[in-house]
Every structure is written in structure tokens, then in C-alpha cells.
Amino acid sequence: MNQPHHRPDPYTERPWLNPAISPFIQIQGVTKRFGDFTAVNAVDLAIYQGELFALLGGSGCGKTTLLRMLAGFETPTEGRIIIDGLDMTEVPPYERPVNMMFQSYALFPHMNVFNNIAYGLRRDGIKSDELKRRVNDIIDMVELNPLTHRRPHQLSGGQRQRVALARALVKQPKVLLLDEPLAALDKRLREQTQFELMNIQDQLGITFVVVTHDQEEAMTLATRIAVMGAGQFEQVGTPADIYENPQTRFIAGFIGSANLLSGTVQDCQPEKGTDDAPDTSRVQIVTDEGNQLLSVSTDRVVAAGDAVTLAIRPEKISVTLQDSAVSDTADKVPDNAPNTVSNNGSGTVPGYVSGNVPENVLWGTVQEMAYLGRLSTFRIKTDAGPTLEVTAPNQRRVLDNRHLIDWDDRVRLTFSSDSAVLLTR
Amino acid sequence: MKRRRSILLISVLCFGYAFLYIPIILMIIYSFNDSVLLPVWGGFSTRWYTTLFNSEEIWSATLLSFQIAITTATFATLLGTLAGLALARFRRFRGRTVFTGMISAPLVMPEVITGLSLLLLFITLQQLIGWPGNRGMTTITIAHITFAMAYVAIVIQSRLTGADQSLEEAALDLGAKPFRVLIDITLPLIAPGMVAGWLLAFTLSLDDLVIATFVSGPGSTTLPMLIYSRVRLGLKPDINALATMLIVIVALGVIIAGYLIIRQQRQLERDRQLAATGE
Numbered sequence: 094m095n096q097p098h099h100r101p102d103p104y105t106e107r108p109w110l111n112p113a114i115s116p117f118i119q120i121q122g123v124t125k126r127f128g129d130f131t132a133v134n135a136v137d138l139a140i141y142q143g144e145l146f147a148l149l150g151g152s153g154c155g156k157t158t159l160l161r162m163l164a165g166f167e168t169p170t171e172g173r174i175i176i177d178g179l180d181m182t183e184v185p186p187y188e189r190p191v192n193m194m195f196q197s198y199a200l201f202p203h204m205n206v207f208n209n210i211a212y213g214l215r216r217d218g219i220k221s222d223e224l225k226r227r228v229n230d231i232i233d234m235v236e237l238n239p240l241t242h243r244r245p246h247q248l249s250g251g252q253r254q255r256v257a258l259a260r261a262l263v264k265q266p267k268v269l270l271l272d273e274p275l276a277a278l279d280k281r282l283r284e285q286t287q288f289e290l291m292n293i294q295d296q297l298g299i300t301f302v303v304v305t306h307d308q309e310e311a312m313t314l315a316t317r318i319a320v321m322g323a324g325q326f327e328q329v330g331t332p333a334d335i336y337e338n339p340q341t342r343f344i345a346g347f348i349g350s351a352n353l354l355s356g357t358v359q360d361c362q363p364e365k366g367t368d369d370a371p372d373t374s375r376v377q378i379v380t381d382e383g384n385q386l387l388s389v390s391t392d393r394v395v396a397a398g399d400a401v402t403l404a405i406r407p408e409k410i411s412v413t414l415q416d417s418a419v420s421d422t423a424d425k426v427p428d429n430a431p432n433t434v435s436n437n438g439s440g441t442v443p444g445y446v447s448g449n450v451p452e453n454v455l456w457g458t459v460q461e462m463a464y465l466g467r468l469s470t471f472r473i474k475t476d477a478g479p480t481l482e483v484t485a486p487n488q489r490r491v492l493d494n495r496h497l498i499d500w501d502d503r504v505r506l507t508f509s510s511d512s513a514v515l516l517t518r
Numbered sequence: 519m520k521r522r523r524s525i526l527l528i529s530v531l532c533f534g535y536a537f538l539y540i541p542i543i544l545m546i547i548y549s550f551n552d553s554v555l556l557p558v559w560g561g562f563s564t565r566w567y568t569t570l571f572n573s574e575e576i577w578s579a580t581l582l583s584f585q586i587a588i589t590t591a592t593f594a595t596l597l598g599t600l601a602g603l604a605l606a607r608f609r610r611f612r613g614r615t616v617f618t619g620m621i622s623a624p625l626v627m628p629e630v631i632t633g634l635s636l637l638l639l640f641i642t643l644q645q646l647i648g649w650p651g652n653r654g655m656t657t658i659t660i661a662h663i664t665f666a667m668a669y670v671a672i673v674i675q676s677r678l679t680g681a682d683q684s685l686e687e688a689a690l691d692l693g694a695k696p697f698r699v700l701i702d703i704t705l706p707l708i709a710p711g712m713v714a715g716w717l718l719a720f721t722l723s724l725d726d727l728v729i730a731t732f733v734s735g736p737g738s739t740t741l742p743m744l745i746y747s748r749v750r751l752g753l754k755p756d757i758n759a760l761a762t763m764l765i766v767i768v769a770l771g772v773i774i775a776g777y778l779i780i781r782q783q784r785q786l787e788r789d790r791q792l793a794a795t796g797e
Contacts, residue, residue: 166690199688201685216693246789
């Protein structure tokens with residue numbers, strides 16, 4: 094954060110922050126109704142050139158309808174779609190500078206790999222030598238060389254996916270739309286293909302818009318994510334924005350897992366921000382379940398008596414055995430202790446503004462434990478009432494099946510006030 | 519785990535086959551009967567086949583039937599395909615329900631009524647505009663197209679409904695205009711359905727007696743009409759010979775089709791293994 098000279102121009106990585114650049118794709122007040130059903134409800138969105146943008150949401154949230162409107166298969170009931178400065182709202186799909194990779198791949202079954210890929214170029218009237226060169230170039234890129242004469246049903250799932258990608262890329266569209274591009278692949282192939290997609294996008298600089306229901310996929314692939322629910326955007330932002338600073342309960346629960354504790358604001362004290370941190374408030378809330386007093390810092394404006402939700406990610410709660418916590422003098426007196434030194438020394442995240450944060454401390458009993466190899470997850474019933482999900486990395490080897498923390502152990506849970514997010518919606 | 523088939527099941531099966539095939543076998547045997555009387559065995563002979571080949575009447579009826587069937591099948595496939603496309607692909611247009619109902623009405627309409635109403639139509643037309651001048655091959659063909667088209671439309675519609683519509687969208691997306699998509703993608707996709715529809719229409723037309731009887735005129739006798747009139751005059755064994763010939767032709771067709779289907783399935787199986795092994 095303090096080394097801007099090591100970074101490239103921040104705008105090349107994050108064009109959406111640059112006021113001088115106008116968006117490449119503009120979706121303006123777009124609504125789509127099918128009879129009485131509103132699939133997409135008055136959405137606005139700006140996507141910038143070179144982005145790998147993900148539309149994320151559950152089934153029926155309208156993400157596919159929105160993608161189909163970008164492709165031209167559906168016409169918006171209201172609103173405009175502008176691509177590269179041209180109004181595309183009424184333009185039919187065959188005249189748009191946009192290509193799509195279908196979820197089912199939609200390879201033409203009666204054509205071999207070469208002819209599938211060449212189809213789009215032939216429609217543009219590209220012939221003989223140039224056609225061959227361009228098709229072969231793209232075939233090289235997706236490594237399909239030995240298979241050019243095969244029909245789609247003679248290919249494996251991964252190979253079909255690459256043919257579909259090549260076919261959509263060969264016309265060098267301004268925008269590539271991908272509908273659940275990895276859904277039909279098995280897990281190992283999916284991870285490999287994810288990186289291939291990112292490489293290709295990097296090489297060609299084409300703007301990608303990906304529709305997916307898989308939040309992990311969206312987090313890995315995308316520069317920005319728009320999370321959709323019931324025809325509208327719940328939140329638009331970078332993967333880190335959405336994960337670390339969810340705006341609603343829906344987002345907090347949908348992306349990753351989060352402990353959601355509803356409560357009431359008891360006290361709200363403004364804090365003056367530093368040079369690179371905005372003004373915040375320190376809020377004390379009382380949980381509905383168990384009347385536990387918790388402290389959270391937030392940039393939201395709340396007043397005493399407001400009903401709010403506190404969201405805390407399982408990995409942001411640290412868990413220690415009750416016995417070892419007592420023996421550890423640094424943690425013994427958590428409240429108001431000058432623990433700045435210990436925080437900086439113990440390798441916490443750099444740039445972590447902790448100050449003399451009074452940590453939230455809870456005591457509880459391990460109800461369930463799942464050992465996942467590199468980490469373990471716990472369900473811990475706190476003495477105050479709420480059950481919290483907590484994950485902890487397994488930094489030490491587990492020998493003879495003796496876990497450091499196991500079922501029915503008494504534990505101490507701590508999290509700092511800026512690890513939690515205060516939600517008002 | 520081997521299960522002994524029960525004797526009951528086997529006898530039911532045998533009975534079923536016997537019921538279906540003994541009449542046909544008897545008819546084939548009797549086509550080689552030397553006797554003039556149909557049910558009396560008079561020794562082996564092929565003389566009815568000779569009679570058959572020399573009969574002007576039977577040849578012309580066969581030729582007429584085939585001409586009508588081929589024309590019917592071709593036009594019914596063309597029109598039925600268009601109707602099927604409209605039914606399966608144009609999702610929302612005014613009067614779609616009425617259109618669907620009217621397409622499938624000939625499927626359930628009693629043949630007698632179809633025949634009678636078409637006859638009335640032709641008579642009215644003749645009085646109003648002087649066409650068709652006389653009823654015959656043209657009117658039979660028009661009548662056959664009318665009802666065979668409905669069957670083709672249903673075949674095409676079901677083929678299209680089952681097909682992945684994203685293929686056509688992909689072609690549009692790649693820059694093909696709608697007519698181009700129809701030629702490049704949709705038609706190859708429904709080609710098997712069109713072949714099936716053509717064969718179905720051909721068979722329906724070749725087989726039809728009732729409608730043809732209503733709308734035909736003097737001098738145009740189709741094969742089913744000829745056979746039926748012969749029955750009324752008293753059967754001669756040359757009809758047996760004719761039926762045997764038809765059965766042989768049909769059986770050959772079925773055997774060839776079966777062989778082609780099995781070969782195609784083996785090829786698909788090989789392709790699937792090729793895909794599974796990867797590179």
C-alpha cells in the first residue's frame with residue numbers, strides 16, 4: 094500500500110476506477126419480462142475493455158438472460174445495451190461484434206472440428222489461404238492439432254470445450270460471452286482450464302463476460318464480479334471487495350461461508366480516519382441470541398437501537414484451547430491491553446490497522462470438527478449461545494490422530510473488531 | 519443370475535407370433551397354388567405370377583399408386599416440414615393454438631369424413647372455377663397430401679423439440695443470417711426426420727383405400743382399390759401373388775434398414791471409445 098512505485102499504473106489493472114476511460118459495454122436500465130415474470134429488473138452495469146467480468150448467481154437469477162441480451166438472442170423490454178460506443182439493443186446476433194461459448198458447447202454435429210471453427214469466418218466471406226491460416230492459428234492455440242478431422246461426438250468433454258472456445262474466438266470478437274464455460278468438466282480439468290482461459294484472455298485482450306453459478310470459479314477468474322439475485326445486482330466489485338466487504342446478508346452468505354449474527358446497536362462512536370483510511374465508527378452490538386456484547390468497526394452510519402447483522406468469516410476467528418490460552422500471558426488479558434507490538438510481531442496481514450483494538454473474546458465448546466488436510470473446520474457452541482463456524486490452518490502435523498483441538502474441547506475464540514463486517518441489509 | 523423362462527411365457531409368445539404371421543405364410547403358400555379355387559390346394563405352380571405380370575390392369579394400378587405415393591410423399595414432406603418448423607420454432611405468434619389444432623386434426627378425423635368433405639370441395643370447385651375438370655390422379659394426390667402432411671409435421675416437430683436449440687443460436691452468433699441457419703444447421707438436423715416423414719407419407723398414400731375411393735374418378739384405380747374390387751368379384755390367386763411380391767419388397771427394405779442401423783450403431787460405439795481414450 095505504501096509502495097506505489099513498485100506497481101504499474103493502477104488504472105491498467107482497474108480501469109473501472111479511471112474516470113477518463115468510458116466503459117466498453119454499457120447496460121443501461123435494462124429490464125426483461127417474459128409475460129408476467131421479470132427475469133432482469135432495471136439493471137445498470139459498465140464493463141471495461143479487457144475485463145474478465147463474471148455474472149454470478151443461483152439458477153433463475155437472470156444472469157443467463159442478461160448474457161443472452163448481450164448476445165442478441167433476447168431483446169430487452171426496456172433499456173439500452175451499448176457495446177464499444179454503438180447501440181446494440183436492436184441489432185440481431187449475426188451483426189454483433191460479440192461471440193458466445195454455449196454451456197452445451199453447441200458444436201455442429203455434422204461438421205468436423207475444422208469446419209466447426211471455420212463456420213464463422215466463412216460467413217464473413219473469408220476464403221482459402223486466410224481461412225486456413227486463421228483456423229490453424231487458433232487450433233494451435235487451443236492445442237487441437239491432431240483432431241481437426243474428428244466430429245464432435247468423437248471428442249472428449251475437454252476437447253469439445255476447446256473446440257467451442259476456438260470457434261468463438263476465431264472471429265476475434267470485441268466481447269466473448271461464456272455461459273458456464275467449465276460446468277461440464279470434471280474438477281481437475283476445470284482448474285486447469287480456468288488458468289488456460291485466463292491466459293488466453295490475457296494474450297488476446299478480448300473482454301470476457303462469464304456467467305457462472307460457481308462462486309469459486311468467479312473468484313479465481315474474474316477481475317470483477319456482479320452478484321445477481323432475483324433479476325438485480327446485489328453487489329458489483331472485485332473478488333476481494335465482495336468477499337471482504339459484503340454489502341448485504343445475501344452476499345455474505347452466498348460468497349464463501351460466514352457466521353451471521355443478528356443484533357442491536359448499543360453504542361456507536363466515530364473514529365477519525367488516517368491518511369489512507371476513511372473515517373469509521375466503532376460500534377458495540379448486542380447479539381439477539383445470548384446477549385453477547387461484540388465490537389465492530391464500520392464505515393456505515395448506524396445509530397443506537399438499529400437492528401443489524403454482524404458477519405464474520407470462519408477463518409477470521411482464531412481458536413485456541415482454553416488451557417493454553419490461560420498459560421499464554423500475551424492473550425490472558427485481551428481487553429484494552431497494549432497489544433500493538435504482539436500484533437505486528439506475530440505476522441498478521443500487513444497494513445492491518447489494529448491499533449489498540451479490544452478484541453472480541455468468546456468461550457465455547459467444540460461441537461463438531463472436520464479435518465480437511467490443510468485446514469480443519471470447527472462448529473463451536475459458544476457459552477453465550479450462538480454456534481460459530483471457525484476454520485484454522487493445520488500448521489503442525491497431526492500425529493497419531495491427535496488433533497490439537499478436538500471434539501468437546503473447551504476453546505477460546507477471538508476476533509478483532511475490523512475482521513467483522515456490520516451489515517444493515 | 520439365470521432365470522428359467524416359464525413355459526407359459528414361451529407359449530404366449532409363440533401364440534402371438536403365430537397370430538401375426540400364419541395368415542401371411544398361408545397367403546404366400548397359396549400364391550403358389552395351382553388351383554383356381556382359393557382355399558383348395560392343387561399342387562405347386564408359379565402360373566399366378568405369370569398371370570400377374572401379364573395383367574395390364576394390375577400393372578397400371580400399381581404404377582398409378584406409386585406415382586401418387588411418390589408425389590404425395592414429396593409434397594407432404596415439404597409442407598409438413600414447414601408446418602413442423604413453425605410449430606417448434608416460432609414460439610409466440612397469434613393463433614398458434616388454432617394452428618396446432620388444425621395441423622393435428624387430420625390425424626384424428628375419420629377417413630370417411632375427410633374423403634367426403636374433400637369430394638364436396640372438388641365438386642364445388644369444379645362448378646365455381648371449372649377445376650379440377652375430372653377427378654383422378656390429381657385429386658387423389660391432393661387428398662393424400664392433405665392428410666399425410668399432418669403426420670410429417672408431427673414427426674418434424676418432435677425431432678426439433680428434442681434438438682438442442684443452441685445449435686441454431688450458435689450459428690446466428692457466428693454471423694449466419696436466419697435463412698443460412700435453416701440451410702446449414704436446421705435442415706441437416708431434421709434430415710432423418712424428413713426421411714422418416716417421407717417414408718411415412720409414402721406408406722400412408724400407398725395404403726389408402728377410403729379417401730381414394732371418394733375422390734377418384736372413372737379410369738383411375740389405385741392398387742388398394744383394385745384389390746378391394748377384386749375381392750368383391752371373387753378372389754383369384756393372382757392377388758395372393760401380388761401380395762407376396764409386396765411382402766418380399768417390404769421385407770427387403772426392412773432388412774436393409776436394419777443392417778444400416780446396426781452398422782451405424784457400431785460406428786457410434788467405436789467413436790465413443792475413441793473419445794473416451796482421449797487423444
